[in-house]
Amino acid sequence: MTGAVRRLTAAAASGFVVFLLSMPVAQGRNGWRVTYTSAQICALEGSTVEIRCTYTYPSTKNPATTVEQRTWSTRTSNHLRADSEYAGRVRYYCEGNNCTLRIADVRDGDSAVYMFRLKINRPDQTYIGSPGVTLSVTDLQVQVIRSISQEGGMRTELKCHSSCHPDQASYIWYKNGQKIQEATSSYLAHIHPADSYSCALKGHEDFPSPSKCVGGQSCNRVAYTHRSICAFRGSSVDISCTYSSHSDDVTSKFWFSPDRSRQWQNPSQPEDLREDSQYAGRVQVLETEGGRSTLRITDLTESDSAQYHFKFRAGSFEWRSSLPGTTLTVIAPDLQVLIKTSSSSWWSKLTCLSSCHLQHHSSYRWYLNGQHISGQTSVSYPVNLNQRDSYSCALRGREDVPSPPVCVRGQTCYRVTYTHRSICAVKGSSVDISCTYSSHVYYVTSNFWFNPDRSHQWKSPSQPEDLRKDSHYAGRVQVKTEGGRSTLRITNLTDSDSAQYHFKFRAGSFEWKSSLPGTTLTVTALQVQVTRRKVHQFYTQAELKCHSSCGPAGQVSYIWFNNGVKIMTEESSSYKDQFYPGDNISCALKGHETFISPSLHVLKPPSVSVSPSGDIMEGSSVTLNCSSDANPAANYTWYKENVNVKALSEEAQLVFRSIQSSDSGEYYCAAENELGRRTSQHISINVT
Structure with missing residues (x-):
């Protein structure tokens, strides 16, 4: 095995598609030194790349030398994490004097020279490890090399091509989306115009070439x-x-x-x-x-x-x-504002970042001290630094999940940060809604919680009013505020308490605005729903779901009950089992077992009765009744024994306005809901 292939195999084992590594390269002067693991890297488009280095710097004891900043850059970008082209795809990892740049989902535009930048607390404070590491991003392509005349017809040679040329490696070949064989970068086969071909580097099948029509312009792909x-x-x-x-x-x-x-x-x-x-x-x-x-x-x-x-x-x-x-x-939405300060220290570039790589066409909203800034829609935003101000950002269309406000200069500024963006609580229970807040200089003169949905109760629609003064919450609201933290407690929750709750404060002439969302409270009543079922003679096999208006089911744990007994093994929103007539199934949120859902009843055979009871005379009015304890509600159907009629009635009652002697006979009903179908005992009608 050659050295190049050994390096390629090691790269595959680590999960990164790296085709070419050169010997370590170091640059340094006057005590500064950056040593890169490699000088050149070639990677497949869509894969993840790691660029590693170690560094040293001149140090003194008086004053002590400290590292202020460690970043990575290219010739066009001084700070990759703050560059919108790399947003959500770049991570820095440093341990001691070893630093790694990780770039995910690499694409052709990432081909560049990457350099490590080190900043310390000395006059000659910044050092750039030039010339850096050259990254080349390549994609695989199926190419037609030649056609060969052989016994039995023409055979065509295909090649899995990339600009990195790792020809000694193993490849996977695909025909019409189906894996056909492992081979080298070349593949010889009879080609049919209907077939498409694709290839991938073995161990990196997640990054195949596009499927190519090699026998014409149209094929299956x-x-x-x-x-x-x-x-x-x-x-x-x-x-x-x-x-x-x-x-x-x-x-x-x-x-x-x-x-x-x-x-x-x-x-x-x-x-x-x-x-x-x-x-x-x-x-x-x-x-x-x-x-x-x-x-x-x-x-x-x-x-x-x-x-x-x-x-x-x-x-x-x-x-x-x-x-x-x-x-x-x-x-989960995880937007944050990254601040990059200019050399003047008075201007800064803000960037709205996420661990998700959002699409280039994404549009953003920016907020200053809680107030929406009109006209600012790009991922980055230049600002004039002010010690009092905080900034936040949100993705347009998802303004309900903005980034936390950040102080752009110093540790203290005007801001409100809610502990939870959303809370789901069970009807009848209590809830605590909290936030932290700060003022830059002035003493906070007033603070209170309010609900924008109650603006019709305010004296002025533009002037929010304290929730404690609202009659809807009378006797159910408490507020505890101390040390820059405020908690709103609402007890005996009702459906109409579902709303968004905001905190507001005043400090001198400053007033915190409310363009940013507060905490959304959803009050839910649980309900058991049937998502799948298969009815057998004596039982029903079903999948149930504990449904609430709280949205994604995976965020909370559930408790299930069958006939009032807790099912210990089930904590998900879904529950599969065999259910028998008379079973009562209910659910609750874990930690809120006292607020249980209404029970879902598995059907028992329905009961039947006749009205009026006693002798039945010809020409009189007679009603047969069918009933069952069903949840969900049952549908009913009436039948007459030994009569080839599909159904006499699809109602709970079978009514004879003027009964005749020919109506005498045996009758029964069927009840059916989402958990099964059961038939009643027969009831005999004798008309005289």
């Missing part, structure tokens, strides 16, 4: 718009692909997630995502002309983080799914 997408919890996402069939019309097509294979009836046969209960009501598939399909998922949760694939059939052809689809990562 699927191309995903993005390899990976990051999105915020609670938002929506569009996952797209283009697809084509060589000749036959597409007879079926759908999106699926291999991570959900345990839900499929046959693990080898993917099922349409729209039929999966986890995505119920949250999935749309948008089809446009030209063979483009878009999967839209709304109200995202962390459990939606998965890989998503598209599948189609055309005649006898079926697209396979050995090739990766689009990987979706869902995270």
Whole structure:
């Protein structure tokens, strides 16, 4: 094995696609020194790269030398973490004098020279480790090299090409989305015009080449718009692909997630995502002309983080799914304002950052001391530093989850920071809503909590009023404020308490504004819903969901009860089991077991009665009644024994306005709801 291949194998084991490493390189002068692990790195587009270095600097004891800043830069960007082109993709890791730059989801535009910058507390305070490390980003491409005439016909040689040329490595080859063999960078085969081919570096199958038609302009293939997408919890996402069939019309097509294979009836046969209960009501598939399909998922949760694939059939052809689809990562909103101060120390560049790499077309909102700044929509914002001011940012369309306010100069400024963005509480319980606040100089003269939804009760709609003076909350509100922290407690919660709650303070002539959202309280009443069922003769096999208006189910734990007995093994929002007639199932939020949901009742056989009772005379009015203790409510159907009639009535009552002797016979009813179907005993009618 050559040295180049050994290095490539080591890189594959570490999870980073690195094709070429040179010997360590060091630059230094007058006690400064930066040593890079390599001078050149080549990586596959979409992969993650690490650039490592160690450093030394001149030190003194009096005054003691301290490191003030360690950053990475290129010739066009002095601070990568503050650069919108790298937003959400760059991380710095330092341990002692060893520092690492990690760049995720690398793309062609990341090809550059990267240098380590060190700043210390001395006059010659900044050192740049030039010339740095050259990163080249490449993608794989299938190329047609030549056609060879052999016995049995023409064979075509294909090559998996990249600008890094790691020809000695092993490759995976795919035909029509299906893995066919492991080989070198070259592949020889009979080519059919309907077939598409793709290749990947072994160990890095997540970064294959695009599928290529090598026998003509049209072939069977699927191309995903993005390899990976990051999105915020609670938002929506569009996952797209283009697809084509060589000749036959597409007879079926759908999106699926291999991570959900345990839900499929046959693990080898993917099922349409729209039929999966986890995505119920949250999935749309948008089809446009030209063979483009878009999967839209709304109200995202962390459990939606998965890989998503598209599948189609055309005649006898079926697209396979050995090739990766689009990987979706869902995270909690984590915006933060990064401050980069200029050399003048009076101007600064603010950047709105997230660990998610947001799309370039994203638009932003900026806030000064809680007040929206109109006209500022870019990811970065230059400001004149003021010791009193705080700034915050939000993604346009997701203003409900802004970044925390940050002081742009010093540690103290005007700001309010809420402990929780949202709180979900059970009806009838109590809740604490808290925040911290600070004033730059002036003594706080007044502070209070208010609810903007109650503005119709205020004397002036533009002047919020203390919640403690609102009759709706009379006797149910307490406020505790001390040491720059305030807590609003609301007891005996009702549905109408669901609202957003804000804190306001005044200090001298300053007044904190309320453009920024406060804490959203959702008061919920739990309900057991049936998401899947299969009815058997003596029991029903079902999947239940503990539903509330609190949104994503994965954020809280649940308690389940069957006939009043706690089920110890279940703490998720879903519960699968076999249920028998007479079972009563309910749920509660963990920690709030006293506020339990209404019970879901598994059907018992319904009871029947006749009115009036006693002798029945011909021509009289007679009513048969069918009833059951059902939740969800049951649907009823009446039948007559030994009569070939589908149903006499689909109501709980069967009414004879003028009964005849021919109506004599045996009658029974059936009750059916989401948890099963049960029939009653027979009731005999004898008309004289």
